[in-house]
Amino acid sequence: MSSDNRAPLRLGYTAPNFQAETTNGPIDFHEFVGDNWVVFFSHPEDYTPVCTTELGAFAKLEPEFTKRGVKLIGLSANTIESHGGWIKDIDEIAGSKLTFPIIGDKTRQISLLYDMIDHQDATNVDSKGIAFTIRSVFVIDPKKKIRTILQYPASTGRNTAEVLRIVDSLQTGDKHRITTPINWVPGDDVIVAPPVSDEEAKKLFPKFRAVKPYLRFTPLPKDDTSA
Numbered sequence: 001m002s003s004d005n006r007a008p009l010r011l012g013y014t015a016p017n018f019q020a021e022t023t024n025g026p027i028d029f030h031e032f033v034g035d036n037w038v039v040f041f042s043h044p045e046d047y048t049p050v051c052t053t054e055l056g057a058f059a060k061l062e063p064e065f066t067k068r069g070v071k072l073i074g075l076s077a078n079t080i081e082s083h084g085g086w087i088k089d090i091d092e093i094a095g096s097k098l099t100f101p102i103i104g105d106k107t108r109q110i111s112l113l114y115d116m117i118d119h120q121d122a123t124n125v126d127s128k129g130i131a132f133t134i135r136s137v138f139v140i141d142p143k144k145k146i147r148t149i150l151q152y153p154a155s156t157g158r159n160t161a162e163v164l165r166i167v168d169s170l171q172t173g174d175k176h177r178i179t180t181p182i183n184w185v186p187g188d189d190v191i192v193a194p195p196v197s198d199e200e201a202k203k204l205f206p207k208f209r210a211v212k213p214y215l216r217f218t219p220l221p222k223d224d225t226s227a
Contacts (some may be wrong), residue, residue: 009115011147015040015140016113022073022101023083030144032101036071037171038140039163042116043076046086050157051076054135055087055102056094057160068167068226072100077111080104114138139166141174171226177204178220186227192216 009016015038017030032038041058043051055074062072076083083102090098105111116136135152147170152158169180178190192201192208198216201208205218 009138009146009149011149013146014144015138015146018110018113020103020105020110021080022103023080023087024099024101027101027103032071032073033140033142033144035142036069037142037167038071038073038138039065039167040073040114040138040140041075041158041163042111042114042134042136043074044134044154046076046078046082047089050155052086052090052093054157054160055090055098056096059090059096059098059100060094061160061164062100064164065167068164068171070167073103074100075103075105075110075116077105077108079106137163139163139170141170168225168227172220172224175226176220176224178218181217186225187220187222189217190220192218 015029015033017028019026019028041054043054045051058072058074065072076086078086083104087098087102090096103110108117111117114136116134134154135156135158137148137150137152137158138146139148141147148166150158150163165185168186169184172186172190173179173193176190177193177196179193180190181188184190192205194214196204198210201216201218208216208218210216
C-alpha cells in the first residue's frame with residue numbers, strides 16, 4: 001500500500017477512523033475520541049533514544065492535558081509486545097508512569113492512513129526495508145476535526161510544552177472569539193478575532209486597544225483560558 005495516491009490530510013478535515021490494538025486494549029479511534037480533544041502522535045521505532053525521551057515527557061505532562069479534557073494516544077511502528085517492554089524503560093528513565101495507550105502499527109497501516117511515513121530520508125527503514133514513521137502530531141477536537149498538524153524529522157525531538165500551548169490557544173480561541181499572537185502563553189494579551197467588529201469588541205473586550213485597524217489586542221486573564 002502506498003500513501004502517495006492518498007489525498008493529504010488538511011486542517012479542518014475529519015480525522016480518519018480506524019480500529020487498532022493498543023497497549024490498553026483494542027480501540028475504535030472515533031469512539032476513543034468521544035467528546036474529548038485528542039493529541040495523537042507517532043514514533044519511528046521502539047527502544048530508540050529520542051522517542052524514549054518524548055514518551056516520558058508526555059507521560060509526565062499527561063495530568064495537564066487531562067485537566068483540559070485532552071486524551072493522549074501514541075503510535076510506534078512495532079508490536080504491542082514490544083511496546084510493553086519499552087514502557088518499562090521509559091518509566092525507569094523519566095521517572096514517569098505512562099498510562100495512555102500506544103498503538104501497535106508494525107504493518108504501517110495507520111501510519112499510511114495519516115501520512116506519517118518518512119519520504120525524505122530513504123535510509124530511515126527497518127530490517128525489511130519498510131519506511132519508518134516520522135514524528136507527527138495531530139490535535140483533534142471533540143467534533144473529530146483535525147485542528148493542528150505538526151511534523152518533525154526522525155532526528156528531532158518534539159516540545160511537549162508547545163503541544164500543550166497549542167491546545168490552550170485552540171480551546172481559548174473557540175471560547176472567546178480571539179486569536180493568539182506570536183509566542184503567546186496563557187495570561188498574555190490576545191488578539192480580537194478579525195470577524196469581531198469594533199462595536200462588538202467594546203462589549204466583549206472593554207479593555208481592547210487598536211494598534212492598527214486590523215490588529216486589536218485585549219487582556220485575557222489566565223483564569224479565562226483553558227490553562
